[in-house]
Amino acid sequence: MDLSFDGDAVHAGPDARERFYDSRGYGRTTGGDLTLAPVETAHLLYRGDVDTVYDERDGSRLDFRGLLGSAAVSEVDFFVYKDLRDRGFYLSPAADDQADFTVYPRGDGPWDDTTAYRVRAVGERTDLAADSLRRLVASTAAGEAVLAIVDEESEVTYLGVDERAVSGSTDHEIPPVTGELLADRVVVWEPPAELHGKGFYGQRLDQAGDPVQLSLVEAAYLAGEGGLETDSGDGAITERGRAVEGERFDRRRRVYAALRTAGVVPKTGFKFGADFRTYGNVESVDELGHSELLVRVLPGSHTFEPRDLALDVRLAHGVRKTMVFALVGNGIEWLSVTRRTP
Amino acid sequence: MDLSFDGDAVHAGPDARERFYDSRGYGRTTGGDLTLAPVETAHLLYRGDVDTVYDERDGSRLDFRGLLGSAAVSEVDFFVYKDLRDRGFYLSPAADDQADFTVYPRGDGPWDDTTAYRVRAVGERTDLAADSLRRLVASTAAGEAVLAIVDEESEVTYLGVDERAVSGSTDHEIPPVTGELLADRVVVWEPPAELHGKGFYGQRLDQAGDPVQLSLVEAAYLAGEGGLETDSGDGAITERGRAVEGERFDRRRRVYAALRTAGVVPKTGFKFGADFRTYGNVESVDELGHSELLVRVLPGSHTFEPRDLALDVRLAHGVRKTMVFALVGNGIEWLSVTRRTP
Numbered sequence: 120m121d122l123s124f125d126g127d128a129v130h131a132g133p134d135a136r137e138r139f140y141d142s143r144g145y146g147r148t149t150g151g152d153l154t155l156a157p158v159e160t161a162h163l164l165y166r167g168d169v170d171t172v173y174d175e176r177d178g179s180r181l182d183f184r185g186l187l188g189s190a191a192v193s194e195v196d197f198f199v200y201k202d203l204r205d206r207g208f209y210l211s212p213a214a215d216d217q218a219d220f221t222v223y224p225r226g227d228g229p230w231d232d233t234t235a236y237r238v239r240a241v242g243e244r245t246d247l248a249a250d251s252l253r254r255l256v257a258s259t260a261a262g263e264a265v266l267a268i269v270d271e272e273s274e275v276t277y278l279g280v281d282e283r284a285v286s287g288s289t290d291h292e293i294p295p296v297t298g299e300l301l302a303d304r305v306v307v308w309e310p311p312a313e314l315h316g317k318g319f320y321g322q323r324l325d326q327a328g329d330p331v332q333l334s335l336v337e338a339a340y341l342a343g344e345g346g347l348e349t350d351s352g353d354g355a356i357t358e359r360g361r362a363v364e365g366e367r368f369d370r371r372r373r374v375y376a377a378l379r380t381a382g383v384v385p386k387t388g389f390k391f392g393a394d395f396r397t398y399g400n401v402e403s404v405d406e407l408g409h410s411e412l413l414v415r416v417l418p419g420s421h422t423f424e425p426r427d428l429a430l431d432v433r434l435a436h437g438v439r440k441t442m443v444f445a446l447v448g449n450g451i452e453w454l455s456v457t458r459r460t461p
Numbered sequence: 462m463d464l465s466f467d468g469d470a471v472h473a474g475p476d477a478r479e480r481f482y483d484s485r486g487y488g489r490t491t492g493g494d495l496t497l498a499p500v501e502t503a504h505l506l507y508r509g510d511v512d513t514v515y516d517e518r519d520g521s522r523l524d525f526r527g528l529l530g531s532a533a534v535s536e537v538d539f540f541v542y543k544d545l546r547d548r549g550f551y552l553s554p555a556a557d558d559q560a561d562f563t564v565y566p567r568g569d570g571p572w573d574d575t576t577a578y579r580v581r582a583v584g585e586r587t588d589l590a591a592d593s594l595r596r597l598v599a600s601t602a603a604g605e606a607v608l609a610i611v612d613e614e615s616e617v618t619y620l621g622v623d624e625r626a627v628s629g630s631t632d633h634e635i636p637p638v639t640g641e642l643l644a645d646r647v648v649v650w651e652p653p654a655e656l657h658g659k660g661f662y663g664q665r666l667d668q669a670g671d672p673v674q675l676s677l678v679e680a681a682y683l684a685g686e687g688g689l690e691t692d693s694g695d696g697a698i699t700e701r702g703r704a705v706e707g708e709r710f711d712r713r714r715r716v717y718a719a720l721r722t723a724g725v726v727p728k729t730g731f732k733f734g735a736d737f738r739t740y741g742n743v744e745s746v747d748e749l750g751h752s753e754l755l756v757r758v759l760p761g762s763h764t765f766e767p768r769d770l771a772l773d774v775r776l777a778h779g780v781r782k783t784m785v786f787a788l789v790g791n792g793i794e795w796l797s798v799t800r801r802t803p
Contacts, residue, residue: 246707
């Protein structure tokens with residue numbers, strides 16, 4: 120049984136097909152023959168199932184070391200392929216450019232029409248354009264879109280990526296209020312009880328009845344809805360926001376408004392290093408549930424570094440919240456990223 | 462008893478001194494009289510201990526709202542002052558520019574020669590130059606240097622800042638090895654057992670005896686120490702590192718080397734969003750303890766955003782490690798930043 124490498128793929132006959140495809144899900148069949156991708160071949164070589172393959176190009180023989188050291192196999196792909204095999208999955212190179220591997224449910228294989236994960240394999244230093252994550256999600260009709268990040272010590276971290284519809288059921292009538300713009304916030308000196316008590320706007324200086332301090336983003340939203348007046352006039356709050364935060368302020372204001380419109384209450388996510396934490400259903404601040412999401416607001420053109428993603432997602436997981444990225448372009452797209460253990 | 466504001470400070474007589482300084486630690490004494498900083502006065506006004514103060518400049522009377530809305534008191538200072546008072550501390554404006562407040566141990570006050578914390582109060586959008594943190598630490602002879610960060614909803618997060626001597630007791634003789642430079646790592650195909658087993662260099666492909674993959678930073682360090690040779694020649698590893706990481710690679714290599722020299726084993730901190738996690742005392746990888754530090758490598762000129770600090774420190778706390786920033790300039794300075802609840 121000989122395996123022959125043409126520089127792109129490895130070809131073998133019916134014996135190899137029976138042994139590697141039929142019984143263990145390697146490769147794909149072409150007629151009665153077998154075609155193996157270089158990464159699949161590297162795994163067979165690594166395991167010792169095959170000793171060497173014949174290189175048609177120069178008549179040499181390639182062993183595991185030779186193939187892994189060649190340009191035909193990326194180390195990142197190999198480590199992800201191996202790790203998923205070690206976890207008991209069969210997988211194949213993906214048929215499109217958005218993902219690298221199609222992973223079948225445990226027990227299934229390439230002869231089944233099932234998908235557990237569509238995996239994109241990247242190194243820890245690979246820049247990840249937000250757009251490429253969106254495309255990975257959009258191209259994943261069946262199964263789950265997953266990033267497999269290989270760190271510099273070749274450990275693999277799996278992150279599930281998905282669109283996230285954000286919605287809640289918070290809906291209170293808040294009487295219009297009057298506030299005073301200070302350096303970095305607005306104080307409502309005589310707030311109606313509903314402002315903080317029901318709407319969960321701002322923060323009381325101490326207790327119920329006390330003045331309520333609004334953050335600039337809360338104040339800008341309320342002012343835009345006609346719910347807040349200040350002596351500083353329309354636009355002063357947004358101007359102040361832009362002065363202290365630049366264009367990030369406008370993005371945050373749009374995301375804040377979208378969350379409120381969806382019935383979700385955004386509060387500062389500062390303690391978690393995020394823009395907002397959110398509460399889906401606030402009846403009253405005295406009976407506040409657990410906040411569900413951490414939201415980071417980013418421009419739609421953002422490029423993620425895998426390390427920053429790992430940090431955000433790990434923190435969110437540790438505090439039992441879901442990390443959501445609000446990508447602001449013409450509209451707002453919501454991507455959740457979560458820890459995964461396939 | 463009248464309090465008189467000259468635009469910088471508030472002055473009052475012996476009655477006020479007795480009532481506010483002697484019994485509750487507000488202000489400082491000048492002869493038999495009392496001088497209050499605006500932030501202290503704002504707190505007395507807020508509590509209702511004083512209704513208004515006389516403004517010498519225009520003959521008007523200032524209430525809490527008037528003083529807080531004026532330029533004399535920053536909201537950030539007020540929220541920190543109030544929060545520390547609420548926690549049972551007496552505190553005074555600091556005598557130097559590095560800190561904003563000197564906080565006395567509970568039960569002590571400005572008449573004691575004791576310090577619990579030297580606190581710098583900042584808003585969540587204040588840029589924090591690494592150098593200003595170093596100066597805060599350096600100027601703190603007694604007590605602890607603390608950052609008090611006021612978020613946009615006026616909650617205060619306290620972070621302790623300190624120099625951190627990094628040292629461990631790991632010390633093994635590792636025989637020199639030969640490796641092969643792949644795209645993003647070096648593989649030692651026939652490693653001596655000590656390389657990974659004692660020195661905790663790299664990662665085994667699977668089990669003891671397998672090839673060991675070294676990260677580029679590990680490989681560059683070993684090559685620099687004469688412990689690794691590759692066919693690619695001297696300098697190729699560092700060149701590759703710079704190609705994939707830019708100048709960050711040189712900073713990481715220096716910090717890696719400093720940690721190894723100090724007897725500490727750095728391994729990747731990727732899963733924690735950091736550069737390294739560290740082990741102070743590795744006898745053998747089979748009896749590995751808990752890693753103690755998360756190290757983020759930064760240029761000495763770095764400017765922190767409070768939100769990023771909050772994220773790093775919160776994560777480190779959640780995984781029971783200490784966050785350490787390695788600031789690389791001519792030398793390396795190590796600053797630990799930890800969660801504090803005064």
